[in-house]
Amino acid sequence: MNLKDSLLALTVIAVWGVNFFFMKIALDEVSPMVLGMLRFALILLPAVFLLKRPAVPWYWLAAYGATISFGQFSLMFTALSLGMPTGLAALLLQGQVFFTVFLAAVFFREPVQPNHLLGIVGAAAGLLLIGVGQYRGSVPLLAMWPVLGAAACWAAGNIVVKYIGRVNALSLVVWGNISALLLFGVCAFWFYGAEGVQAQLAGLSWRGIAGVVFLAYVASLVGYAGWGGLLSRYPAAQITPLALLVPVVALLVARVWLNEEMNGWHWSGVIVVMAALLIHVFGGRYRGRLKTGLPK
Structure with a gap:
C-alpha cells in the first residue's frame, strides 16, 4: 500500500473511531429516531440529485437501507441513549464479523473455518465478561442488547451487499438509504408527533448540529467512499482487518x-x-503457514 492510501486508511479509521463521540453529543439533544432522520436526510440531499442511481433493483436498495442503515443505527442510537459507553459500543459492533460469517455460511454456503469457530467462542466469552461488567457497573445491562442487534443488522446488510455485487460505493450509500430515511421519518413522527419532532429540531445547539453534520457527511460519505476506494484497489483480506483499529480509537476518544x-x-x-x-481474521493465515511448513 502506497503512502497516500495508507494515510487514507488511517483517516477512515480515525473518522469511524471518533464517529461514536459525535453520536453521543447529538443524542444529548435529539432522540434516536430524529437523529437518524436528520442524518440520512443530509446524506441524501443534495447527493441524490448529483449521483446516478446504481443499476440495482429497488428492492435490493430498500433492503440495504433497512438493514445496514436503519436497523444498525436505530439500535445503536438507542443503546447509546440508554447509557451504553461509546467505547464498548464500538467494540461490540465488531461482532458483525461473526454474524456475517454465520449468515454467509447459511445463504452462500461459504465454509466456516476452525479459526472462525474459535473466534466466535472467544467472542462469546468476552461478551459474557462485558455483560458481567454491565451488571456490576452503573450502565444497565439492557443497553448491551441493542448494540448486538445493530451488529446483526450490519451483518445482514453485508449479505445484501454481496447479493447486489460490484457497484459504485458512494452511489449505493446515497440511493440505498432512501428507505432508511423513510423508516426513520415514519418512526420519528409516530413516536413524537409533528410537534415533538419540531421541538427537537428547534432545540438543536451548535454542538448537536455539528454532531449530525459529522455523522452524515464525514462518517458516512467520506468514510464509506474512502473505504470503498481502498477495497477496490487492494484485496479485501488486506483492508478489512484494519477495521479492528476502530474500537481502539473509540475507546481512547x-x-x-x-x-x-x-x-x-x-x-x-x-x-x-x-x-x-x-x-x-488472522488465524487462517497462520494455520496455512503451519500446513505449508509441514514435511510432505
Whole structure:
C-alpha cells in the first residue's frame, strides 16, 4: 500500500473511531429516531440529485437501507441513549464479523473455518465478561442488547451487499438509504408527533448540529467512499482487518473526551473480544503457514 492510501486508511479509521463521540453529543439533544432522520436526510440531499442511481433493483436498495442503515443505527442510537459507553459500543459492533460469517455460511454456503469457530467462542466469552461488567457497573445491562442487534443488522446488510455485487460505493450509500430515511421519518413522527419532532429540531445547539453534520457527511460519505476506494484497489483480506483499529480509537476518544470509566470486567472482556477478532481474521493465515511448513 502506497503512502497516500495508507494515510487514507488511517483517516477512515480515525473518522469511524471518533464517529461514536459525535453520536453521543447529538443524542444529548435529539432522540434516536430524529437523529437518524436528520442524518440520512443530509446524506441524501443534495447527493441524490448529483449521483446516478446504481443499476440495482429497488428492492435490493430498500433492503440495504433497512438493514445496514436503519436497523444498525436505530439500535445503536438507542443503546447509546440508554447509557451504553461509546467505547464498548464500538467494540461490540465488531461482532458483525461473526454474524456475517454465520449468515454467509447459511445463504452462500461459504465454509466456516476452525479459526472462525474459535473466534466466535472467544467472542462469546468476552461478551459474557462485558455483560458481567454491565451488571456490576452503573450502565444497565439492557443497553448491551441493542448494540448486538445493530451488529446483526450490519451483518445482514453485508449479505445484501454481496447479493447486489460490484457497484459504485458512494452511489449505493446515497440511493440505498432512501428507505432508511423513510423508516426513520415514519418512526420519528409516530413516536413524537409533528410537534415533538419540531421541538427537537428547534432545540438543536451548535454542538448537536455539528454532531449530525459529522455523522452524515464525514462518517458516512467520506468514510464509506474512502473505504470503498481502498477495497477496490487492494484485496479485501488486506483492508478489512484494519477495521479492528476502530474500537481502539473509540475507546481512547471515550476515555479522553467523555471521561467514560470501565471496570475490570469490562477491560477483561475487551481483551478477550479483541483476541477473538484477531484469531478470526488472522488465524487462517497462520494455520496455512503451519500446513505449508509441514514435511510432505
